[in-house]
Amino acid sequence: MAGEAxxxxxxxxxxxxxxxxxxxxxxxxxxxxxxxxxxxxxxxVAVTEQLLGREGTLxxxxxxxxxxxxxxxxxxxxxxxxxxxxxxxVEIPGELRVEALLVGVTAETIEIGMPMHLVVVPWRVDExxxxxVTFAFAPGAAEQAVEDSGGVAAGA
Amino acid sequence: xxxxxxxxxxxxxxxxxxxxxxYPGKSALTxxxxxxxxxxxxxxxAWPDVDFAVGGSFEIDQPDSVVAEVGLTGLPFTNVYNGCxxxxxxxxxxxxxxxxxxxxxxxxxxxxxxxxxxxxxxxxDYACPEWYGEMGLFLTTKFFGMKINRYMxxxxxxxxxxxxxxxxxxxxxxxxxxxxxxxxxxxxEILGSRMLNHPLTHYMFCSPDEGAAAVVVCDAAIAHQYxxxxxxxxxxxxxxxxxxxxxxxxxxxxxxxxxxPTVEAARAAYEAAGIGPEDVQIAQLQDTxxxxxxxxxxxVGLCADGEQxxxxxxxxxxxxxxxxxxxxxxxxxxxxxxxASGLRQVHELVTQMRGxxxxxxxxxTPRVGLAQLYGAPGVAAVSILTT
Numbered sequence: 001m002a003g004e005a006x007x008x009x010x011x012x013x014x015x016x017x018x019x020x021x022x023x024x025x026x027x028x029x030x031x032x033x034x035x036x037x038x039x040x041x042x043x044x045v046a047v048t049e050q051l052l053g054r055e056g057t058l059x060x061x062x063x064x065x066x067x068x069x070x071x072x073x074x075x076x077x078x079x080x081x082x083x084x085x086x087x088x089x090v091e092i093p094g095e096l097r098v099e100a101l102l103v104g105v106t107a108e109t110i111e112i113g114m115p116m117h118l119v120v121v122p123w124r125v126d127e128x129x130x131x132x133v134t135f136a137f138a139p140g141a142a143e144q145a146v147e148d149s150g151g152v153a154a155g156a
Numbered sequence: 157x158x159x160x161x162x163x164x165x166x167x168x169x170x171x172x173x174x175x176x177x178x179y180p181g182k183s184a185l186t187x188x189x190x191x192x193x194x195x196x197x198x199x200x201x202a203w204p205d206v207d208f209a210v211g212g213s214f215e216i217d218q219p220d221s222v223v224a225e226v227g228l229t230g231l232p233f234t235n236v237y238n239g240c241x242x243x244x245x246x247x248x249x250x251x252x253x254x255x256x257x258x259x260x261x262x263x264x265x266x267x268x269x270x271x272x273x274x275x276x277x278x279x280x281d282y283a284c285p286e287w288y289g290e291m292g293l294f295l296t297t298k299f300f301g302m303k304i305n306r307y308m309x310x311x312x313x314x315x316x317x318x319x320x321x322x323x324x325x326x327x328x329x330x331x332x333x334x335x336x337x338x339x340x341x342x343x344x345e346i347l348g349s350r351m352l353n354h355p356l357t358h359y360m361f362c363s364p365d366e367g368a369a370a371v372v373v374c375d376a377a378i379a380h381q382y383x384x385x386x387x388x389x390x391x392x393x394x395x396x397x398x399x400x401x402x403x404x405x406x407x408x409x410x411x412x413x414x415x416x417p418t419v420e421a422a423r424a425a426y427e428a429a430g431i432g433p434e435d436v437q438i439a440q441l442q443d444t445x446x447x448x449x450x451x452x453x454x455x456v457g458l459c460a461d462g463e464q465x466x467x468x469x470x471x472x473x474x475x476x477x478x479x480x481x482x483x484x485x486x487x488x489x490x491x492x493x494x495x496a497s498g499l500r501q502v503h504e505l506v507t508q509m510r511g512x513x514x515x516x517x518x519x520x521t522p523r524v525g526l527a528q529l530y531g532a533p534g535v536a537a538v539s540i541l542t543t
Binding site for chain 1 (some may be wrong): 290291293294295305351399402407408
């Protein structure tokens, strides 16, 4: 899939197997996301880049039943039929929990503890006509779903 | 020594409230001036008697502008802002000035006037990246949905319990002449309203609105000169989030878990007051939504995690229950003008502890009250009051 990443330094892109870009503290070893200059655990500035694991389990979730105000700028709300979408916290084993949009889930199928993996999905078309992509998590293990990044609204 | 027996150092001798709601064409400062005048009248004081003031607001940069309306006396007036915990910070600052002996009589004022709908802001102002806002993740309501959903999973809290909490808020609002929402709603109506952020429905949420509240505080040694029913501010503690707490406006959370800032603020407030959670007879908790009230009951130590289903089903938190919570309808029935919300809680505690709450008066006048605030990006305040 082509497209510009929603932000630089957020995930490896373009890539067949994208990964979120976090940090690891050289002083206390804490893993953080997104990468910041200082460590949120100990305040050290000895933070180096750490690519996060692509798989995890759903720690909690909620639905988004109304369109957020600005600075939200996705295209999800162009049609009200795309609401609700789903958001959750995915636990990456041994690292941390990442908050993310969830794709390929419905109110009936979503469940705390379900396996999830990172995907990159279309987000919006910018002023210059370029497609902008962002990260999300989808159900299942990473290898079983190469073609599951059809959009955040998928399955909603 | 029990907190009851310690000599109090700070007293509340007057409270005033401009009811929360919608007031087109009326400014936040005008509402603030009205609340201030009511608090002064309650204390039997005139504005020139006040040595210092502390004001809190989200929308008004300088609440001290209220002096144009209440009098240009030259007093020191400090403005504070600390999100939903603004009133806690304002009260703490006022109490410290009195304890230090700097001043004897102060006014603490909160005022705000918000647009309708969920709060929004620039995510970078909250140490969040821009993409977090662009992706629609910079939303407090979504965090509260995720937090209570996990809490329900861990502790078996039911949707019915959430509905009961909201129904209680509307029932209390219906008998509170100052409330914004004055119509009782059934649990079915609450559960059947639009799902905003699972498991939280539209009627389980409070809404930002408008209003003001004011409190007159003084050195406890002189309180009886002004009031025959002073209420003592035994402690007020604020805290921010620690690494490992699961908090609002955070793109990630650590695997290691530490308690929420409310837990730490409550512990410190109990310790400073020499009072334990078992002594609390009435509580005003931050019910941004029904789930928050449920979780905050445990976070301030009023029950164990998971006990809420049974306590709430038995009516323990209703006005006539063993532990009344949010007796004026809380945020759900009053809405949240951020800078004023915590002082509304204090207003309600003082009103109940003086036995002046009318139709919503708790049957046995409470002697120990607790107020708790929580908000973005992980700030909390807990105050403990006694008579």
